[in-house]
Amino acid sequence: MKRLLCLLLLVACTPVLAASKPVPLPRDSVYQLPVQLTDQDGRQFAWASRRGKVQLVAMFYTSCQYICPLIVDSGKAVERQLTPAERARLGILLVSMDPKRDTPAALTSIVAKRKLDRARWTLASPSPADVREVAGVLGIRYRALADGEFNHISALVLLDANGRILARTEKMGSQPDPEFVAAVRHATAGP
């Protein structure tokens, strides 16, 4: 009996042992940037922990009047083009460029207002000092305006499971960029 238990334990442990030997992060992965994010539930996590799943990433801020609602729409529009299986293999991350105002409460209100599926969508803020570095690896340019709004490039960035940039589009709206969608489908295609 004891031997069986030990065997069972060993079998249970093996996957953990195998996983504990990490594959090195590719040099061109955005997860090379050591950034901590705080999501809509107040949970703090390392950006690099998103590794392992294909990601759709964009930068936004909650008090945006103009285009940021369109960023959410654009993300949803891409999702609609996917099969349920592909959708399940895609994580969507919106990173705020306005961490001072985009507290977990502000982020939660957007999730609620736009009826975002928490299983797939994460809204998070970096620390203020890290915003420009995140923007740097994603190729986003932005400027804080005097009234708290931002001038910024709007883009959707597709990352592979290791954080390498596969595709990028600046075409926002409910009619997604077909080339970008094709890249997303290719990345989330099953084995």
Place this chain on the structure above:
Amino acid sequence: MRRLAAMLLLIPLAGLAAGAADYAQLPGGNFRTALKYEDRKGATRIAPFALMRKPVTNAEFLAFVRSQPQWRRDRVARVFAEPRYLSHWTSADALGAKALPQQPVVQVSWFAAQAYCEAQNARLPSWDEWEYAAAADETRRDARRDPAWRERILRWYSHPSNQALARTGLQAPNAYGVQDLHGLVWEWTEDFSSLLVAGDNRNQGDADNAKFCGAGALSMDDRDNYAVLMRVAMLSSLNAEDTTANMGFRCAKDLK
């Protein structure tokens, strides 16, 4: 006013007392930037800050790379520096004939510049701070109205760029005690990616609201200030991981 005068007296003394990486202390104040933003009327307020007197040299950057080997060109994350990063050095940790120790370091990305400054407990200057410091000539804090000064700066662009870079520190210091802000290398700023300029620089003021989300278009207030115009063009053409043979940097510090 008297306090300002007193500060002006202290500045050179404070500058002399500055530590290893030589910083000058700049008093800040109200500054009229050449960049006209729709959302920013009137002058910009610049807090007092310290700025390195000279750009960072090859020798200084080599010391940094040796102490932080993750910034060696053969180990750096590609996402932080493109393949030409430090390509003019003879090897990953040695300078060689094409990179003299006292020349300003070039072929460095924004990420690398940030990391260097952080390691000095400093940061990159903001665009506003850089522009403010660069408005001075040897005797005046703001020489921008002087056509002769503008011509001097334009002269740098008339020299072919295939000649070796001069050493840092050869130019006379400006009114703040800072050298080489013009005529040596372009310099990174902390917020270079806030210069939202369309690739076609002729649509001045005609903001593509959809591309840059929202108002706050950038136009040039002082169209005669070509030095600034060209720097804006240069910085807005680059991404954070890019390097060029003419782009270097210097660090800044907050003053308490």
Place this chain on the structure above:
Amino acid sequence: MKHASRYLALVLATTVLTLSACRGDDKPATTTASTDSGGSRKGDFGPPQGKPVDAILTSPPHVPPATGRTAPAKVIVTLDVIEKEMEISEGVSYTFWTFGGTVPGSFIRVRQGDTVEFHLRNMPESKMPHNIDLHGVTGPGGGAASSFTAPGHSSRFTFKALNAGLYVYHCATAPVGMHIANGMYGLILIEPPEGLPPVDKEYYVMQGDFYTTGKYREKGLQPFDMEKAIDEHPTYVLFNGKEGSLTGDSALTAHVGDNVRLYVGNGGPNLVSSFHVIGEIFDKVWYEGGRHYQENVQTTLIPSGGAAMMEFHLEVPGSYVLVDHSIFRAFNKGALAILKADGPENKAIYSGKEVDYVYLGNRAQPNMAAVATAAKSAHAGELTVAEQIAAGKDLFNGTCATCHQPNGEGMPGVFPPLAKSDYIAADTKRLPSVMLHGLQGPVTVNGKDYNSIMPPMNQLTDDEVAQLATYVLNSWGNPGGHVTKEEAAAARKAKPTNASEGH
């Protein structure tokens, strides 16, 4: 009865004629709405066919061969931006910013309906970012928005050439005027679908105005002068970026009997060109580079940022001089080029002699080597009198010989002689002063009276005055000696009483 019918016929005929005249039927129908080519709406001939083609790019003054295509193709164009120092005039250099290493940049030739994949590479040694706006592109900025390229990087964008014509391309990075003034322009020819009629010679010429802080022909590396550019006071107006680039050994060539076609652009940045070929008439001018041509044109306007094509047939041999007929630009700023035609004479058409050397002076032959040598020596502080004399001789033959003759004998009653001149011998020091300020009023030289006006030659630099005066003093029996640059400068400051008017 017969009279009545004849009368009726006459009335009918007259009525018909009158009616048709009222309708304007007797006017030739050349440009009614039905004959336009449809512009960009009809310029899309569908997707590219066949394998992608690498465009043949040529350096000025050469033009790539006709594409010979009959179907739309994908054409790949790779153009490099190179910042380099080159000569703008003898002994004068300038830092040009170029497309393809030349001013103007490489000539691009495609066919209407082609899809062009454009690669712009900015060399790593460049100081500035650059982009390109091709006037033949339909799309934002003409490509400028999509081609903003930092040094050491490259950009790519694709466009379809929807409109046929000859178009300018140029850099559009701020400050745009400066980029253009530094030579960043060229031409792209978009052939009509049926191609252009074949000719014997095709050449590529592009005019540009240049602004330097130094004066015209002041030696050394000259920086760009923004104030002069804004005030539109060019120092040089040139064809193909260099004074004398198309003269002497580099003149364009053709034969008697050739049909010659010129593709002429005007990069500006500021001036409009009044383009003329001395000795020829344009049989056809496709004004503004468009689809229609005018015939029998002497001088055609080429707007800044525009182009024109012209054809002419050569009947007699000789040197044909291309100029901007705003004529001071041709003779005082360098807007002059030569097309040398060889072949048999045809006295029935033209019986006269060759264009007089003196008329063009030193501008037809850029033989200013002695001047350049003198400039170098002066810079090194080692200028000798012999070098001054050699330089002065070149300068004299270009400027003074027109009136005073190459042998200094002048013209009796009109231009005083300089040879063995008692006027000069009486006071050799006044030579620089006369050259700079001119001379008017009665004067007696070698026993003869003269009462003409010599205009002030104050466009000459101090070096040139010193060299010229030294040459004159040492020629044709004059007393000898030499004049220094400082003495010339001093003479410039002191204006004598008999100075010529028009100062």
